[in-house]
Amino acid sequence: MHLKKTGWWLTVGFALICLLPFAGVIAGSLRYPGPLPVTLEQYGRALLQNMTFYTGFWNSCWNTVLILAINIPISMLAGFGFSQYWFPGKDALYWLYVVLMLMPFQAVVVPQYIILQKTGLLGSRWAVILPCAFSTFAAFLLSQYMKGISRELLDAGRIDGLGEFALFWKLAAPLCRPAVTAAVVLVFFSSWSMVEQPVVFLDEISRFPLPVLLSRSAALFDGTAPACGILFSILPILLYRFCYNDLVEGISLGCVK
């Protein structure tokens, strides 16, 4: 009985700690040097007087959308391929995918830099999008989830005359909606906070995504950084709010029924 209560209290405590940073930025965003103790001045300045915020915000939006548009479809295909078929070299390739997933970006910074230089992409938006768009995390997550798809179902589809791609598109993909949602949300969160690639592959401030600007050039924001941080958090928090159920089901790898 005692142990039960302790666990409950610790969970409540941890949940509150999780909300602390959010509360911290909100509190910070409501202050501005002036007569009023609480003011929306920072928001006004960030939205109306600061071009840096807009360019950074749009760069983040574009990068994230393009990464998702490439990464999610190819990861769904790869996850299906890894989980439902055997082919020569599959285990080795899968292992390579997990190594790539764990590898920090800095381990391939030199060769990627050279490739981007040779293809003339260095300094452009694509220099930060393409390396991230082929990250293997989503493929790993989806293949773990797709392992739960029953063989019988796919075989039944084959008997009904569905081709292999139709099996994927008509049967597997709809069944994996929670996992696909989870992959979209997690890749979104990760791309939204992208820092590693921009700081080495970009040089013009006008191309930097907002997180890099916020941490590197706080002076550009003229005391409105907390408000910019909150405005920047709105999209991921909304996404989290509306995808919550699928996200939780997708990441807990609940078996496909």
Next chain:
Amino acid sequence: MHKKRWTGLWFVLPSFLGTGVFTIFPFFSSIGYAFTKGTGKAEFAGFANFRELFRNDAYRLAVKNTLLFIVEGVPLLVVLGLLLGIVLAKWKLTFERWAILIPMALPTAAALLGWQAVLGENGPVNGLIRLFGGPTVDFFTGGFARKTLVFLFLVKNLGYMAILFAGAVSSLPKEYGEAFALDSSSRIRYLRHVILPSVRGMVLFVCVLSLMYSFQIFREVYGLYGDRPPQQAYMLQHFMNNNFYKLHYQRLSTAALLLVLGISAVLAVFLWRQEKIAAEEGI
């Protein structure tokens, strides 16, 4: 039959081609750097780069800090994630479930601003410490730097791991728990004999994810300190980043090769364990 043999690869191919062009091929082509010397006309240098790297103080510090961070952070994340997952599997806790994933959704840059406000010199935490007569604690640049990073890492990722474990634990049949749920000592036996064996496979999965997220701590470190973190927070990612700026490609590639070999070795052990567990469970 012959056609069937390669069907899986066709599905993997689009992803593999992209990864191949942007990561796999570049990485293998850069291995050469680790064994050569000189710019322009490179000559074979054997293991000279490795010897030089091991003597490099910055590298040693970076390896030490990275390993310490992983050793402190990852096991804590896995154990706390499991305990929290067990609690979540037991109760509904709608609000708590929602709150513990918020740090994952909150962009790193915004979260850091928040933590700096909370843990800063004039923040509420230091206010509390002073209230009880303690000295002001510098959480970010003092001796606490790495501990603070471990804390940020835990808060950010614990929710995800707990939800993973909660899913695994709640799929256990209810009667198992009822047979044990009497007092706290049988509760611990229940944990050891029923829960732990049944989430073994999940533990490995969580370990792999935790390791991945532990390398992403670079975002927090960069957000807090830029290119110059304090000694305690100087990790391999910074070592490699800074050598990239200084154009020390050979040193960087040598460090990268060693890191990838290390990750591969750890992963090989994980996968070997997983296959053993899968074989034991007869899947």
